[in-house]
Amino acid sequence: MTTENIYGNLQGLKPSQLKQLQKLYHQRIPIDRITTIELAERVSAISTELKQPVCVYLNRRGQVIRVGVGTPRQTQIPPLELPRYGAERLSGIRCLATSLKSVPPSEACLTAMARQRLDALVMFTLTGRGIIRKGGGATGFIEDAYLAHLLPVSEDDSYWDVSAPQNIEDIAEQDFLDLVDSLEREFSREFIAQDVSSQQDRVLLVGLMTSGMTEQKFQDSLQELALLVDSAGGKVLATIEQKRANPHPQTLVGAGKVEEIALQVQTLGANLVAFDRDLSPAQVRNLELQFGVRVVDRTEVILDIFAQRAQSGAGKLQVELAQLEYMLPRLTGRGLAMSRLGGGIGTRGPGETKLETERRAIQKRITRLQQEVNQLQSHRSRLRQQRQQQEIPSVAIVGYTNAGKSTLINALTNSQVYTADQLFATLDPTTRRLTIVDKNTGESRTILLTDTVGFIHELPPSLMDSFRATLEEVTEADAILHVVDLSHPAWESHIKSVKTILADMPLAPTIELIAFNKIDRADSEHLETAKKNYPQAVFICATQRLGFDTLRSRLIRVC
Known part of the structure; x- marks a missing residue:
């Protein structure tokens, strides 16, 4: 029977x-x-x-x-x-x-x-x-x-x-x-x-607050994930939070919360669940079996944004490399059609499994892309050497994503670099000449301003590695102009995140000028705190060109 x-x-x-x-x-x-x-x-x-x-x-x-x-x-x-x-x-x-x-x-x-x-x-x-x-x-x-x-x-x-x-x-x-x-x-x-486009992902956000994390940091991170999802073209339907001492090893959140999320997925009609934590391949598989919809983590959302925003061949190359490096350890179990290669009884046999074939193909592609990134690195290195031979000082503009870096370089140099009020609007580095007339001597000086990819809290390591050719624009600069969005409630946390990433870069310039942007929208209390804690900083508004005279004079001094 x-x-x-x-x-x-x-x-x-x-x-x-x-x-x-x-x-x-x-x-x-x-x-x-x-x-x-x-x-x-x-x-x-x-x-x-x-x-x-x-x-x-x-x-x-x-x-x-x-x-x-x-x-x-x-x-x-x-x-x-x-x-x-x-x-x-x-x-x-x-x-x-x-x-x-x-x-x-x-x-x-x-x-x-x-x-x-x-x-x-x-x-x-x-x-x-x-x-x-x-x-x-x-x-x-x-x-x-x-x-x-x-x-x-x-x-x-x-x-x-x-x-x-x-x-x-x-x-x-x-x-x-x-x-x-x-x-x-x-x-x-x-x-x-609900006014949700049929082309948009209907997203449910999930945040986990563990011991050692402050409430403010947790909420800031969740709000940032919502902005990331919005930048990726998704529609946030709801946010679910949980507090646990430690993440659950199999599902990140507890069993009861998994039930709650699964219920919300069906009730709200979500087709994607985004976690504000990096998930292991096993956790993704377990959660997708429970929810019946796709599950992504913070890194995957960022990678998707990068894939949409990359315009140049170099940018697309680096994004593909980052995506493949992220995907490789997550192949197992990503679909019933993929067989699994084991090491025990019943798993051995002639030929190669589909999973291993896929893994081998991705590994070959990664190797090739790494070679192309190295070539790109060499090409940009030669361009930097040519600029250095001309003895023109260079300044790398860095900052948290959406701090206003591209808007600033456009306003200073009358350029047309793409800008938008969204995270990671621009990925490719852009270099522009800025000629400044010294009011004291009347002499004009030319410096090179390089717009770089925006930083973010817990920038995925795969992106750091893949965008090393871009980030080298920072390490080879004579000085750094650190742009900070003072209107953002978590501006102090943004400064720490950028400094942490810069500290991990070898040979990063030690000369740094902080420019607090968007002062027209900043809270007066934040403005006073910034002036007190950063007396050497400049305060500007790139959209209204406020504080530019002070900024230009400071740029001449740091170069």
């Missing part, structure tokens, strides 16, 4: 009982009925015989597609096996479940309904008496029946509606198609009201 189509707890079941469960797959009910009395009593009788809950899942054609022994939570369909559906639709599957207790559906059962986005959940509470007749006929004694279904998000954040106890006859007479149509019309109206 095969039991491959019966799910849940099968331990201790007799062959005759398994046969009765198998026969449920032959049942079919009218498409406009939620259930029939015959099917409800048959399922209830089997459940009474087993002394265990039984769940039967049906599609909208009235066919039984899954039978399980256990509660709706224990027998639920894995997310990756559910039909693909949008946020404005239900899954097209309903569940008929039995309960040996005279109580309404528990929150665990209702959560399972929401996670699967079921059309409905019907629960029969049993009296404890029932028989199974020879020939497959059955009768069972149902005490009460409850009908539950999902709701569009309401003002009181209710996810579902559960009816009062009813007779099974009343539920069997209800028009199932009318119920589903009315629900999906409501979901569709709510979806349209």
